[in-house]
Amino acid sequence: MSRHRMDYNDELDYDEYDEEEEELSPEDQAQMKQGTADVRAALSIQASKVTDTQIQEALWHYFYDVDKTVAYLVTKFIDPPKKAPPKAAEKPNSKFLPTRLGTLSAPANPIICVLDLEELLLGHPPTQEHSSSLTPWQATRFSFPLATSQDDIIKELFRDMPWGNIPQHRVAILTPPPRRPGGLLGGSGALKGSKLQQLAAARRKKAEESNAQGSAEQTRTETSMPSTSETSQGKENTSLAGAFGKRLKISETVAEGRNPLVQQEPNRQEPAQQPLEDITNGRQVPEEAAAPVSLEKAPASGFASTLFGDSPRTAKRKQLEFFALPYTDIAPTAIDVFSKPSPDDVVLAAQAKAGKKAAAANQKQKNASAVGPVAGKLNELKIDDTSKPASKNLDVISEFNKSDNKRAASFVVVGHVDAGKSTMMGRLLLDLGVVSKHTVDRLRQEAEKIGKSSFHLAWVLDQRTEERARGVTIDIATNRFETDKAIFTILDAPGHRDFIPNMIAGASQADFGLLVIDAGTGAFESGLKGQTKEHALLLRSMGVSRVVVAINKLDTVGWSQERFDEIRNQISGFLTATGFQAKNIAFVPVSGLHGDNLVKKPSDAAASWYSGPTLVEELENSEPEARALTKPLRMSIGEIFRTPGASTSVSGRLDAGSLQTGDTLLVQPGGGEAFIKSVEVNGEPADWAVAGQSVVLGLNLADQVEMRAGDILCDPAQPIQCHDTFTLKALAFDVLMPMQVDVHRGRLHAEGRIEAMTAILDKMTGAVTKKKPRVVKPGTVARVVIKLGAKVPLEAGQRVVLRSGGETVAAGLLE
Numbered sequence: 001m002s003r004h005r006m007d008y009n010d011e012l013d014y015d016e017y018d019e020e021e022e023e024l025s026p027e028d029q030a031q032m033k034q035g036t037a038d039v040r041a042a043l044s045i046q047a048s049k050v051t052d053t054q055i056q057e058a059l060w061h062y063f064y065d066v067d068k069t070v071a072y073l074v075t076k077f078i079d080p081p082k083k084a085p086p087k088a089a090e091k092p093n094s095k096f097l098p099t100r101l102g103t104l105s106a107p108a109n110p111i112i113c114v115l116d117l118e119e120l121l122l123g124h125p126p127t128q129e130h131s132s133s134l135t136p137w138q139a140t141r142f143s144f145p146l147a148t149s150q151d152d153i154i155k156e157l158f159r160d161m162p163w164g165n166i167p168q169h170r171v172a173i174l175t176p177p178p179r180r181p182g183g184l185l186g187g188s189g190a191l192k193g194s195k196l197q198q199l200a201a202a203r204r205k206k207a208e209e210s211n212a213q214g215s216a217e218q219t220r221t222e223t224s225m226p227s228t229s230e231t232s233q234g235k236e237n238t239s240l241a242g243a244f245g246k247r248l249k250i251s252e253t254v255a256e257g258r259n260p261l262v263q264q265e266p267n268r269q270e271p272a273q274q275p276l277e278d279i280t281n282g283r284q285v286p287e288e289a290a291a292p293v294s295l296e297k298a299p300a301s302g303f304a305s306t307l308f309g310d311s312p313r314t315a316k317r318k319q320l321e322f323f324a325l326p327y328t329d330i331a332p333t334a335i336d337v338f339s340k341p342s343p344d345d346v347v348l349a350a351q352a353k354a355g356k357k358a359a360a361a362n363q364k365q366k367n368a369s370a371v372g373p374v375a376g377k378l379n380e381l382k383i384d385d386t387s388k389p390a391s392k393n394l395d396v397i398s399e400f401n402k403s404d405n406k407r408a409a410s411f412v413v414v415g416h417v418d419a420g421k422s423t424m425m426g427r428l429l430l431d432l433g434v435v436s437k438h439t440v441d442r443l444r445q446e447a448e449k450i451g452k453s454s455f456h457l458a459w460v461l462d463q464r465t466e467e468r469a470r471g472v473t474i475d476i477a478t479n480r481f482e483t484d485k486a487i488f489t490i491l492d493a494p495g496h497r498d499f500i501p502n503m504i505a506g507a508s509q510a511d512f513g514l515l516v517i518d519a520g521t522g523a524f525e526s527g528l529k530g531q532t533k534e535h536a537l538l539l540r541s542m543g544v545s546r547v548v549v550a551i552n553k554l555d556t557v558g559w560s561q562e563r564f565d566e567i568r569n570q571i572s573g574f575l576t577a578t579g580f581q582a583k584n585i586a587f588v589p590v591s592g593l594h595g596d597n598l599v600k601k602p603s604d605a606a607a608s609w610y611s612g613p614t615l616v617e618e619l620e621n622s623e624p625e626a627r628a629l630t631k632p633l634r635m636s637i638g639e640i641f642r643t644p645g646a647s648t649s650v651s652g653r654l655d656a657g658s659l660q661t662g663d664t665l666l667v668q669p670g671g672g673e674a675f676i677k678s679v680e681v682n683g684e685p686a687d688w689a690v691a692g693q694s695v696v697l698g699l700n701l702a703d704q705v706e707m708r709a710g711d712i713l714c715d716p717a718q719p720i721q722c723h724d725t726f727t728l729k730a731l732a733f734d735v736l737m738p739m740q741v742d743v744h745r746g747r748l749h750a751e752g753r754i755e756a757m758t759a760i761l762d763k764m765t766g767a768v769t770k771k772k773p774r775v776v777k778p779g780t781v782a783r784v785v786i787k788l789g790a791k792v793p794l795e796a797g798q799r800v801v802l803r804s805g806g807e808t809v810a811a812g813l814l815e
């Protein structure tokens, strides 16, 4: 254990929490031994004047700094400076110091004053009893070996602080800012507050002098409460923002859910506005920039809302917090806009009246009148996407058995960041003709422009602007290719640790995994410590049992067979320890960038030692997973596509069961109904789909159906149940105890908490070896109870991953 790092394994007694005396770690012991010898050597003949304990306490205090230790021992024990006669009752020179400390006199013999910072600041004097209640190492950890007086203690305590030695002339004196008068709610206790308040007061005074009593009264209402009224806030915004005032107004309108095109209810009270002065440059702000909002519309403060509830205005805003799809919800007032002549038309008509361009104006007028009825009809136009489409009532299982049934499989591409996953898949798609050379050339040119030319093949899959700019995959990218024997769906996962949830989502849809490893010098080793291991563990935990390992970038190590063998040996040992069977692991040497051994045998002569299958051949060798065809339908929604004015589509993989056009689906946990309008399997239109296939479904939704990625589509007759508590048989990757966790099941992420650990289980037999452990060690299999914040669709057999603080802490099977 390092002195400064907490190591759970060393610090915690997992079962009993025994409080043991802190002992030096072997590392510390070695350092202490070496330090003692060095100090003795440095002190030479003077070394006999100090004991080992004194040396070691000083070493501990100075973090094994031999020079500081020697200096201390010399001044303290070997050649101490002559003491000045003690001064009478010294006055503490820091006002933070408690007076009790100020009365401490220097002890006759130097003692170790045990004192921690809290004690020093709170005013408890150091005591011998306190010292004796601590173990030797605890005592020395907080001790000040030099301290003989209060000044010494302070100097010693803040000795290493960079601000500790400021020359007197540079010491700043902090004067507390003057207290502004103000009310409890930030109101103006006195109008001597902000500059804006002063301006408002001056303006009001001027207005009172020049205007009639009535209008002056109104102006005062507008401006006298700058801190609570939205009116003045709006003015403050406009005055400070100057030209941005208009923008603020527009965004406020949008935030309130008001359509700027739609006529607003006219203000009942339109108060006279005075031009505001721009505080930043003293110029006058144009009148139009000042927001004329009357006081009666001011929203309640947080405090007032707490006392009296939401104001009607807030309630209205809440109501409007949904957005209609374009074209389906046009307000009549918006349509009115097109049923009347536009300002241009008015001008044209006037010109026509004057005898000019009469024909053109008439034409325009005709157009305008024609738009009116059409626009009126728009209001009535509504796409009916709630009806149930006709079904062919097929026997899907026998259709599946009859079909020529080219094998279909999906694989998730995982591995440490920058292992070359996306590049390899881009190259594979290019070599198989799925992507044209022309497209890849264009991508290369674009990538060159931003200095990322080496990523151009990765851009075939990484299509987001952010992914391209950063050179990292962020979300799962899917693509498809077909060989003579099978149809494959690629799920290219991000390697970066920040995007592990997306990797988990990909793994949950895969039949097998393609683990990509960078063979480069040092890269393999750092990947092993990073996401190579984590991804492999997650794959296994998500129920993936077969993995193809592509040892990539072999061009960077001259296609070294030794390097390939070294990596293969290490990885196969790790994978078998993780639970993959040796027969389900295959290794392929490749260079994704150059396309060596992806589709074609390697062209590099240095690779002549390899005569095994190419990557594609190895992918084809993967045995398909057994399909749960006859189980109740379960499809986890991967993505949702909503086309404005058209229907909703969802993509995902059928985990179990089958479906066909016209089927009714239940969306859980929302509980709404959806009807299958169309089915697409492997990018082709189809009438049906079965477990194991990746599909896109066109849906008609019953009104008010809530649907999110991660929801489950199921058969209403055999629905999946929703729960907020479940038991998981989990393999712990980190220490587990009652704690907050993020629960991941496919695309579903939910906040939860480990409520209890009910048992530790034998890894092989599953038998209970210990009941109710207080903590679960990493590497242990345990039964844990998870409580979620809300009910989600869950059932036995689902794979669940628990994460905490950005780390995967456990994964397992729902019981």
Ligand SMILES: Nc1nc2c(ncn2[C@@H]2O[C@H](COP(=O)(O)OP(=O)(O)OP(=O)(O)O)[C@@H](O)[C@H]2O)c(=O)[nH]1
Pocket (backbone or CB within 6 Å): 415, 416, 417, 418, 419, 420, 421, 422, 423, 424, 454, 455, 458, 471, 472, 473, 493, 494, 495, 496, 552, 553, 554, 555, 556, 590, 591, 592, 593, 594
């Ligand atoms: N020399 C060489 N470089 C490669 C090879 N494969 C990939 N690279 C380079 O490695 C870098 C990272 O490649 P990516 O394909 O983005 O890696 P990745 O694993 O998809 O990265 P993330 O998805 O962000 O984890 C790029 O500069 C590639 O050009 C290869 O076989 N040989």
